[in-house]
Amino acid sequence: xxxxxxxxxxxxxxxxxxxxxxxxxxSEHNRLYWYRxxxxxxxxxxxxxxxxxxxxxxxxxxxxxxxxxxxxxxSTLEIQRTEQGDSAMYLCASSSTDRVDxxxxxxxxxxxxxx
Amino acid sequence: xxxxxxxxxxxxVPEGENLVLNCSFTDSAIYNLQWxxxxxxxxxxxxxxxxxxxxxxxxxxxxASLDKSSGRSTLYIAASQPGDSATYLCAVPYNQxxxxxxxxxxxxxxxx
Numbered sequence: 295x296x297x298x299x300x301x302x303x304x305x306x307x308x309x310x311x312x313x314x315x316x317x318x319x320x321s322e323h324n325r326l327y328w329y330r331x332x333x334x335x336x337x338x339x340x341x342x343x344x345x346x347x348x349x350x351x352x353x354x355x356x357x358x359x360x361x362x363x364x365x366x367x368x369s370t371l372e373i374q375r376t377e378q379g380d381s382a383m384y385l386c387a388s389s390s391t392d393r394v395d396x397x398x399x400x401x402x403x404x405x406x407x408x409x
Numbered sequence: 410x411x412x413x414x415x416x417x418x419x420x421x422v423p424e425g426e427n428l429v430l431n432c433s434f435t436d437s438a439i440y441n442l443q444w445x446x447x448x449x450x451x452x453x454x455x456x457x458x459x460x461x462x463x464x465x466x467x468x469x470x471x472x473a474s475l476d477k478s479s480g481r482s483t484l485y486i487a488a489s490q491p492g493d494s495a496t497y498l499c500a501v502p503y504n505q506x507x508x509x510x511x512x513x514x515x516x517x518x519x520x521x
Binding site: 298336338 | 413418441443445450451452453454455458460498500502503508509510511512513514
């Protein structure tokens with residue numbers, strides 16, 4: 295399968311714990327995006343990378359959140375000192391700037407529940 | 410600031426009915442518009458992408474139209490089936506890059 299893969303699919307954690315999610319984009323895609331989605335809402339942009347450079351961060355991304363894409367391939371999203379309000383689906387997407395339309399391809403997401 | 414709205418939030422139809430989902434956006438200077446499908450607890454699957462220069466795109470029973478001047482797009486689903494039950498989201502790029510602004514989605518239920 296050459297789609298976007300995310301791990302884990304589900305994560306349950308206690309408030310105050312740190313969690314890390316991983317995203318493996320489509321191999322030839324140079325852009326990688328993180329979105330967050332709460333129940334009944336559309337996804338909200340968090341941050342994106344072009345190759346290994348983090349080009350933009352939303353103000354939704356508090357200082358407890360950090361994302362990396364060290365070699366321009368996979369990416370990790372870490373949340374420190376989780377809060378109940380962090381409970382959401384975290385979606386990763388990738389795209390290629392070689393495409394005229396720069397269509398985004400999404401992974402299946404990581405569902406985070408903070409107890 | 411670009412805002413994307415989808416109405417209705419939920420729609421229930423009997424199997425076989427043709428239906429239209431609506432998407433509106435406030436800033437008509439868009440590069441493209443994309444429609445996605447999302448099954449419960451899953452990620453997003455791209456259905457159709459319409460470039461700003463296009464007026465519509467078709468894929469099987471799906472047809473998406475775009476009217477930039479009025480800030481609207483519609484997704485037409487012909488001969489709906491229970492397997493079409495899902496949430497449908499529209500999205501436009503924030504700028505020329507791929508960062509997307511999404512609507513809230515329309516949750517579609519097709520009853521057998």
